Amino acid sequence: xxxxxxxxxxxxxxxxxxxxxxxxxxxxxxxxxxxxxxxxxxxxxxxxxxxxxxxxxxxxxxxxxxxxxxxxxxxxxxxxxxxxxxxxxxxxxxxxxxxxxxxxxxxxxxxxxxxxxxxxxxxxxxxxxxxxxxxxxxxxxxxxxxxxxxxxxxxxxxxxxxxxxxxxxxxxxxxxxxxxxxxxxxxxxxxxxxxxxxxxxxxxxxxxxxxxxxxxxxxxxxxxxxxxxxxxxxxxxxxxxxxxxxxxxxxxxxxxxxxxxxxxxxxxxxx
Amino acid sequence: xxxxxxxxxxxxxxxxxxxxxxxxxxxxxxxxxxxxxxxxxxxxxxxxxxxxxxxxxxxxxxxxxxxxxxxxxxxxxxxxxxxxxxxxxxxxxxxxxxxxxxxxxxxxxxxxxxxxxxxxxxxxxxxxxxxxxxxxxxxxxxxxxxxxxxxxxxxxxxxxxxxxxxxxxxxxxxxxxxxxxxxxxxxxxxxxxxxxxxxxxxxxxxxxxxxxxxxxxxxxxxxxxxxxxxxxxxxxxxxxxxxxxxxxxxxxxxxxxxxxxxxxxxxxxxxxxxxxxxxxxxxxxxxxxxxxxxxxxxxxxxxxxx
Numbered sequence: 001x002x003x004x005x006x007x008x009x010x011x012x013x014x015x016x017x018x019x020x021x022x023x024x025x026x027x028x029x030x031x032x033x034x035x036x037x038x039x040x041x042x043x044x045x046x047x048x049x050x051x052x053x054x055x056x057x058x059x060x061x062x063x064x065x066x067x068x069x070x071x072x073x074x075x076x077x078x079x080x081x082x083x084x085x086x087x088x089x090x091x092x093x094x095x096x097x098x099x100x101x102x103x104x105x106x107x108x109x110x111x112x113x114x115x116x117x118x119x120x121x122x123x124x125x126x127x128x129x130x131x132x133x134x135x136x137x138x139x140x141x142x143x144x145x146x147x148x149x150x151x152x153x154x155x156x157x158x159x160x161x162x163x164x165x166x167x168x169x170x171x172x173x174x175x176x177x178x179x180x181x182x183x184x185x186x187x188x189x190x191x192x193x194x195x196x197x198x199x200x201x202x203x204x205x206x207x208x209x210x211x212x213x214x215x216x217x218x219x220x221x222x223x224x225x226x227x228x229x230x231x232x233x234x235x236x237x238x239x240x241x242x243x244x245x246x247x248x249x250x251x252x253x254x255x256x257x258x259x260x261x262x263x264x265x266x267x268x269x270x271x
Numbered sequence: 272x273x274x275x276x277x278x279x280x281x282x283x284x285x286x287x288x289x290x291x292x293x294x295x296x297x298x299x300x301x302x303x304x305x306x307x308x309x310x311x312x313x314x315x316x317x318x319x320x321x322x323x324x325x326x327x328x329x330x331x332x333x334x335x336x337x338x339x340x341x342x343x344x345x346x347x348x349x350x351x352x353x354x355x356x357x358x359x360x361x362x363x364x365x366x367x368x369x370x371x372x373x374x375x376x377x378x379x380x381x382x383x384x385x386x387x388x389x390x391x392x393x394x395x396x397x398x399x400x401x402x403x404x405x406x407x408x409x410x411x412x413x414x415x416x417x418x419x420x421x422x423x424x425x426x427x428x429x430x431x432x433x434x435x436x437x438x439x440x441x442x443x444x445x446x447x448x449x450x451x452x453x454x455x456x457x458x459x460x461x462x463x464x465x466x467x468x469x470x471x472x473x474x475x476x477x478x479x480x481x482x483x484x485x486x487x488x489x490x491x492x493x494x495x496x497x498x499x500x501x502x503x504x505x506x507x508x509x510x511x512x513x514x515x516x517x518x519x520x521x522x523x524x525x526x527x528x529x530x531x532x533x534x535x536x537x538x539x540x541x542x543x544x545x546x547x548x549x550x551x552x553x554x555x556x557x558x559x560x561x562x563x564x565x566x567x568x569x570x571x572x573x574x575x576x577x
Contacts, residue, residue, distance in 0.1 A: 010376035014362065014369070021364040118358035122419065125323050125354045126377040127346040263325055268286070 007128045011136035012143075015110050019140060025109060029102030029144065033152050036098050040091035040156070044084050045163050055083035067233065073174070081165030088156065088171060089233050092180045094224040097217050098152045099145030099189040106141035107193040108209035111200030120266055130261040134254075138193045145189040153181055179239050187246035188220065194253035201260045273301040276458035277322060277427050281331035284317050291317040293482040294331065299427070299458040304449060305486075306473035307462040308569055313480045315462040316357065319429045322460070324348035336426045350378060353420035355430040359412045363405030367396055367415050370404050371422050378423035390418040394448060410441025417448055427458045434468060446472055466565045476565075484572045492568050500561035501541055503531045506554040519547030532561055 019025055048054050055061060056079035064086035068074040074082055114120045123133070153172065160169035171177065200209040227233060234242075259265075277299040284292040292314040299305045307315045320326040322333055324345035333340045336351040361370050368387055375383035391397045394414040399407065404415060413433060420428060430449065434442040442465075449472055452459050463469050469476050470489045477486040485492060501521075505512060509531045516524045521544055522534030535541060538560075545558055563571075 006379070007377050010373050014365065014373045017369060018362060018364050117360060117363060118356070119360040119362055121325070121356045121358075122354070122360045122374075122416070123377075124325055125349055125352070125356075125420075126374065127349050127379070128377055129346075264327070267320065267325055 004129070004132050007126075008132050008136045008139060011123075011128065011133070012139040015137070015140040016143075018113070019106060019144070025105055026144075028105065029148055030151075032102045033098050033148060033155060036095060036101075037152060037155055037159075040088065040094070041159055043091075044087055045159070054080050055087070056080040058083060060086055073171070077167050077171075078165050081168045084160070084165050084168045085171040086233070088160065088168065089174075089176065090224065090227045092177060093220060093227060093234070095149075095152045095156070096180065096185050096188055096220050099149045099185055100192040100217055100220070102148045103141040103145035103189060104192055104196050104210045106144055107138060107196040108200050108207070110137045110141065111197055112204060112209060115200075115204060124263050124266060130263060130266075131258050134194075134197060134257045134261045137197055138190070141193050141196075142186075142189060145193070146186065149181060149185045149189070176233075176236055176239065179236060179243075183243045184239060184246070187243055187250060191246055191249050191253060192217075194250065194257055198253065198257050198260050201266070273303065273456070275299070276301050277333070277335050277460065279318075279322070279331070279333045282318065282321060282328050282333055283330040284314070284321060284326060285329040290481055292321070292328075292479075295479065295483050296331075297477055297483065297486050299460060301426070301458055302453055302456045303475070304453050304459045304461060304473045306469035306476045307460060307479060308464075308466065308469055308476055309462075309479040310573055315479065316431055318479075319354060319431050319460065319462065322348075322427070323352045323354040323429060325354075350423060351426050353423065353425035353428045355413075355416055355420045355428070355433055357431045357435070359409075359416040361404040361412055361415055361419075363403065365404060366401050367391070367404050367407070367418075368400040370415065371419055374419050375422050380423055386422060386424075390422050393421075393451065394418040395444070408441070410437050410444060413437060413441065413445055414448065417445070421452070421457075425457070427460070428452050430459065430461045432462055432464070434463065434465060442468070466569055470565045478569055478572045480573055480576045482576075484576050489565055493563055493565055495568060499534055500563070501533055501535050501544070502559050502561045503533065503544070503548065504556040504558075505529055505531065505548070506556060512548055512551060512553045515547050515551035515553070516544060519544045529556075 044055070060083045061079055064074070064082040065079075067086060068082050074085055077085060114123065128136075157169050157172050160172065195212065195215070196209045199212040203209055223234070275298045279295050279297050282292055282295040283290065295314075295318060297305065307318065309315050317326065321328050321340065322335060324340065327342060328340065335348050338344050338347050338351065340348060368391070371387045371390065372383055375386055380386045388397070391400050394417055396411065396414055396418060399411060404412065407415060417430070417433070420430075433445050433449070437445065446468065449459060449461060461469070461472060473489065475486060475488055476492055478484045478492075485495070507529065509529050510526045512531060513524050513526065516531060516533050520540060524531045524533040533544065535544070541558065545555060548555060
C-alpha cells in the first residue's frame with residue numbers, strides 16, 4: 001500500500017498539472033499582487049511627491065515617533081523613514097488578502113471541477129482516504145498562496161530598496177513582519193481554502209464557493225481599516241493571539257471537512 | 272471450477288425509506304462474465320458501488336477476493352476491484368498517460384510507468400497516450416477509462432454500462448476488451464440495458480429489480496419460458512382464429528401477422544388447439560414450440576415482479 005503522503009502528492013501534482021493548463025486561473029492571482037500593493041505604494045511613495053508634503057509632516061509621523069520610542073530599530077531611521085516603516089507595517093495586514101483571494105478560485109475549482117467532470121467517483125474507488133482527499137485538494141492552492149505571499153513580500157522589499165528611505169526595507173524582516181508572513185499568512189490562507197473546499201461540496205459553481213470563502217477577507221480588511229483609522233499597530237502579543245484563534249478555526253474546519261468528505265456523502269448527496 | 276472472486280450474501284442497501292438493493296446473493300468466478308440486467312433504478316449501480324467498497328450495505332455481506340466488506344476492509348477491497356463508472360470521468364486537460372499514471376500512484380502500483388504502458392497497449396491506446404483525454408472520441412475515452420479501472424491489476428472488474436452511448440464499432444471494441452479481461456482470468460461484472468450484448472458477452476445473466484429475479488446462463492434463462500407457448504402459423508390473417516383458440520382453452524393469444532402465439536399449460540393440449548382451429552376452418556401451415564428471446568424472458572421476469 002502506498003503511504004498517505006504519496007497519495008496526497010500524486011493527487012496534488014495532478015491538480016498542479018491542471019492549473020498549469022489553465023493560465024486563466026493564475027493570471028488574476030498574479031494581477032492581485034500588484035492590485036493590492038498599489039494603494040501602499042501610492043500612499044508611501046507617490047502621494048508625498050505629488051502633494052509635495054513629506055510623510056514626516058503627516059499625522060503618521062506622530063504615531064511612528066511614539067512607536068520608535070518602543071522599537072529601537074525604528075528610532076535609527078529618519079523621520080520620513082519612520083513614517084514609511086509605520087505605514088508599511090499597517091499595510092502588511094492588508095497584504096494577507098493576496099494569498100487568500102488569489103488562491104480561492106483554485107481551491108473552489110479543485111472540487112467543483114471534479115464534480116463537473118464527474119471524476120470524483122473514479123477517484124473514490126482508489127484507496128485514498130477522505131482526509132487525504134481533502135488535504136490533497138487544498139495543498140496545490142495552499143502552495144500557490146504561499147508563492148503569492150512570498151512574491152508580495154519580495155515586491156515590498158524591492159520597492160522599498162529602490163524608492164524607500166534608507167533602511168526602511170529592513171523593517172520588512174522584523175519579527176512582527178515575519179510573524180505576519182510566516183504564521184498568520186499561512187493560517188489565514190488555510191482557513192480560507194478549507195472554507196472554499198467545504199462550500200464547494202454543496203455548490204456546483206466555483207464562483208459561489210470562492211465568494212463564500214472570501215468572507216474571510218472581511219475581518220482582515222476590518223483590521224486593516226481599524227489600524228489605519230486609529231493609527232495603531234497590533235503588537236506581537238495580539239498577533240500571536242490571532243494566530244491561536246486561527247489554529248482553532250482551522251482545526252474546526254478540518255473536522256467539518258472530513259465529515260463533509262465522507263465517501264457515501266460525496267456519492268449520494270453531492271450534486 | 273475457478274475460484275470464486277466476488278460473492279454477495281443477502282446484500283441489501285436502504286436509502287432512507289427506499290430499498291435500492293434487496294437481499295441480493297450471487298457469485299462470480301475468476302474468468303467469468305456476469306451481466307447484470309434490470310430496469311433503470313433497479314439497483315445495479317448501487318450494487319457495484321457496494322462491491323467496490325464505496326457504499327456499505329445496510330444488511331448482508333459481500334466478499335471480494337476473500338475479503339469481507341466492512342468499513343475497515345474497504346481500502347483492501349478497493350485495491351482488488353476496478354470500477355468503470357457510468358461516466359468516464361477522465362481529467363480532460365491531462366494526457367491519457369497522466370490520467371493513468373496518477374491512478375497508478377494512488378493505487379501504489381510498484382512500477383507505474385511500466386504498468387501504464389502495459390494497460391495502454393492492452394486497450395489499444397498506446398499511440399494516443401500523450402494526447403489530452405479531452406481530445407479523445409467517446410469510444411476512446413471509454414477505453415481509457417477501462418485502462419484506468421485495471422491499472423492496479425484487480426481480480427474483479429465492475430463495468431457500469433460500458434457501451435452506453437457508443438457507436439457500434441466502439442461498442443464492439445469495448446466488448447472485445449471485456450472478453451480480454453475474462454481471458455486474463457478476472458471476474459467481470461457488466462451492467463447493461465443491451466440484451467443482445469449481455470447474451471453475447473456473459474457466461475451468466477442476473478436479472479434484478481432491487482432483488483434478484485433470476486441468475487443463470489443465457490440459454491437456461493430462455494428455456495425457462497420454453498414449452499409455455501406454442502406458435503401456430505396459418506394462411507391469411509391470424510386474428511380471425513383468436514376466438515377459436517380461446518374457446519379451445521388456450522390462454523390469451525398474441526397475433527403477429529399470420530402467426531398466433533398462444534400460452535399453453537402443457538404440450539398435451541396442443542392437439543386439441545389444432546383440432547379446434549381446423550374445425551373452425553383455419554388452414555394450418557405449421558405448429559412449433561415458441562423459442563422465447565432473452566428480451567421476452569427479461570421483460571416477463573420484470574413484469575411479473577412489478
